[in-house]
Amino acid sequence: MSVPASPKNISRRDFLRSSGLTGAALCLGFYFPASAEAPKIINQAEAEQFGIEMNSWIYIDTSGKVTLVSHRAEMGQGVYQSIPQIIAEELEVNLNDVNIIFAKGNKEKYGNQITGGSSTIRGSYKHLLNLSATAREMLIAAAAAKWDVPASECHAEAGTVIHKSSGRKLHYGELVVDASKLPAPKNVTLKKTSEYKLIRKPLHRQDTALKTNGTAVFGLDKKIPGMLYAMVERNPRFLGKVKSFDDTDTRKIPGVTHVFKVRMGVHNTFREGVAVVANSTWAALQGKKALKVEWDDSGFEHVSTEDLYSRMKTILNTQEGLSFRKKGDPTPIIEQAQKKIDVVYETPYQSHSCLEPLNCVAHYQGDQIEIWGPIQAPDWIQDYVSKDLGLPKEKVIVNMTFLGGGFGRKAFMDYPHEAAVISKEIKGPVQVVWTREDDMTQGPYRPGICYRCEGVVTNGEIDAFKVRFAGQNIGHWQGAPKDKPNGSTTEGFLKAYYDNIQNISFADVPFETPIPPLWWRSVYASTNGFAYESFMDELAIAAGKDPLVFRKQYAKEERCQQLINKLEEVSGWKNRKKGYGVAITECFGTTVGQVVKISRQADGKIKIDQVWAVIDCGWYVNPDTIKAQVEGSIVMALGAATIHEITFDNGMVVQKNFYAYNMPRISDVPPVEVHIMENSADAAGVGEPGLPPFAPALTNAIYDLTGKRIRKLPFSMAAI
Structure with a gap:
């Protein structure tokens, strides 16, 4: 069993041995100078000379095979496909010639390795593009030197360097030894979006075969x-x-x-x-x-679900909480208003219940x-x-x-x-x-939360918007100061809304139990989104305005306007009949709008007929991956909104397996249509932002059809 060398003494031999690779190669990677904001790209010879350890290696061997050492995990979100697409694009190689091996844990070498917060692509895509383009230019320079021609007369294509005028070709594998001796160029030119051959194309995932033929190691x-x-x-x-x-x-x-x-x-x-x-x-x-x-x-306390929510609602009525964000002052407006909205939303505890225990x-x-x-x-x-x-x-x-x-x-x-x-x-x-029972009864869980939302609408405009939030703060379990508000109190709420509502405040009312809380897909946005977008809908109705037009009135930022226009177009919103609901949320740098259409069937049951989703995640890699992630998020949101929850009795979890914690079936899942906004903005998250808007869009549609406002999750579709 090999042990990685210490950071100061790493060598190419150590890397090859620990990575299972052999032979001469071009090895490129990053290092992070203390004085620099961005990482620097160097080759292995420079790293050894200066005693530097690189991260996110690209390794090209004499066969032309490209290997990337990835410091992030693949858990179904698609980076095992997206990263090779990025590498292959700028490196000018066939996608099948790019392989990924997972890095070992090493914070000093890789920085934050957490695969969460939808951060893998948005946090590394620029570095990977530059790294790949740098390797390409070094290979071109090596070929030009062999032919004694200017590098400007050469170009790379399909893993080879071609001399334009003579047609001479050299395979990357023939160039790696010479290229490895060259210094990495400091500035390289990246392709324009319009020049992409692989990026933004719906290419099939590389790990599908591995996961179906049994060779993927879980x-x-x-x-x-x-x-x-x-x-x-x-x-x-x-x-x-x-x-x-x-x-x-x-x-x-x-x-x-x-x-x-x-x-x-x-x-x-x-x-x-x-x-x-x-x-x-x-x-x-x-x-x-x-x-x-x-x-x-x-x-210690032996909690029950009924008591937990009773206590949350009590403190929301008796405490102002810790102020998280405030502009103007909505409180005196609410206190003096003759007519106001004052409602409470409830969201449940949830298990992660990953397929692999x-x-x-x-x-x-x-x-x-x-x-x-x-x-x-x-x-x-x-x-x-x-x-x-x-x-x-x-x-x-x-x-x-x-x-x-x-x-x-x-x-x-x-x-x-x-x-x-x-x-x-x-x-x-x-x-x-762990057995499934271990997983479901031991937690930690997405925390259940109650929200008290108060608002005043005057002459069709929001005059006051006030939210208090009572739910467990994950940070408190990790040692965060208890006199500070939950840093995720506004997660999911559009920044554009906040910027354009004059009197608005959010506060965290601290609430503690012995139940260990933890992040869940889209974290607090998964619950905040339901409360905040349901409340926006209630304010729109109070203002006597179309719910989508009302949102557009407060989401004035250009990208939000474009997303709303697209959502309006694809859903046929202007020509709709009864049974449509809309919600727009924002998390991990991405905005997602969803419209849900429902109808009442001949048997009296409510059916979800269609979901339209529009996502603005900026720069992106693979549209199929984005669509799969949004679709999966919607299925997960459907379960959390209408089917399953974790409850407690006398300090113990009631749901012990899937017979009590039911999952959505194929017959429950509606058709989903996903649209991706095209723009030049930086990449943002994809794996999680599709979840938060679904529940409020669904419950807003139910209100539109039936006049019944759903403020507590989960609810039974059969009971509507």
Whole structure:
């Protein structure tokens, strides 16, 4: 088992060995000078000369094969396809000649490696374009030198350099040795959007074949020699302890090798349980079922859902909260108004319920530990495990596999930490696997939230807009100051709205429970969007205005206007009949507008007939990937709005598996039409922004058809 060299002593040989690559090559990467805002591109020879470690390597070997070391994970969002499209475009190679290998966790080398916040492409596309174009120009320069001609007389195409006048050609593989000796040019010219051959084309995903023929390695597929398997019986109540356990029957199960108390880190606290280790997953599961555990659940609140929401609504009526953002002063206007809107919206707790249950492999070896798994944040795990186990960070080696869904859950450190602790206890490699019941009952969860929204409309205009938000602050569980408001209080709300409403305020009313909260797809925008866009609809009705025209009145920024015009056009909004709802939200730099059309069927049931979505994400790579992400977000939003929720009774989760936490079926999913705005703006997020507008667009459509205003999620479509 190889161990990466320390950052100061890395060499090409170390890189080739740890990456599974061999031979002479052109190796390019970034480094980040302390005094520079942008990374610098250098080749491997320069890196070795100055003792610099590069990140996001491009490696071209003598066969012409291109390998990129990606510091981010692939969890279904499509970067395994998008990154090669970017590389192949500027490098002028065939897409099939670009391969990706996942980087190990290394914050010093790669910076933030978190695959979340829809940040992978928007955070790196300019660097990748420049890196690829730089490699292309170095190969062209190498060919020009061989032919003793000016580089301006040569161009690159399909992995070769061509001399324009003579037609001479050299394959990239023939040039990498010479190119590797050249300094990286400081300035390269990137293609114009109109010149793209691959980018912005709906190309088929490279990982589809891997995921259908079984060659893609997910966390559950990872096996190492001598590996045992573990399952953990964890306390069903948050913050509970292990009082005692009887493993007599567990040890009778053939294959069981170890049984011991274990704890894993959950934010700034720990969850206790009893680990059962065996020579197979089945034996570990049977051993877990045979355990008899007595829990100590004293000293903390045993919550119930009814009580949680009652308390949230009470504090919204009695406290002003911590001011997050304010312009003008809506409070005196609301207090003096003869007619005002004062309503409360409720959103539920939600499980992540990724298709691939949580799992992790760890191998503790005394002076180091190596971890493999479906991991969204290798650098965070490296930091956490190194501190808890008392190891230097470079001795905590974290490897990413493919992820069978993440949604923020697999950016958490608890399950790799637990695997590391178990491996240390048994002094050998182990794979810890969570059952679906473990995943659903242990959390952490998207927090449930209540919103009190107050407003005044005068002469068709918003005179006052005031929101108070009561829900768990994820940051508080991570040590953020409790006298500061939740930094995501306005997430999902259009900046253009805020800029054009004269008296507006948002406040966070702190609310705490023992339930561990966590990011969920689109994070707080997934709940904020429902409240804020439903409230905008109520204000539009109070103003006596068309809901889309009303939004356009306050979203005056040019890109918003263009998006609204497009949404109006594709949905046929101006010629609509009853049963249309609209919502527009913004998160991770992207604005998405959606129109939902519903109708009442002959049997009296409400049917979703169509969803139109318009997304403005700026510069983008693959339209098919964008459409897939928006469609998937809408399906996930549909489930969270109308089908499933996590509830609590006496401190324990009620829903334990999919029989109680139902998912949308194909028959539930309406036709979805996705349109992408074309502009020259910087790239923004794609994987998450399609989720927040769906629920309010749906409930606004229900109001439009029936006159019934939905303010609490989830609701039953059959009951409308």
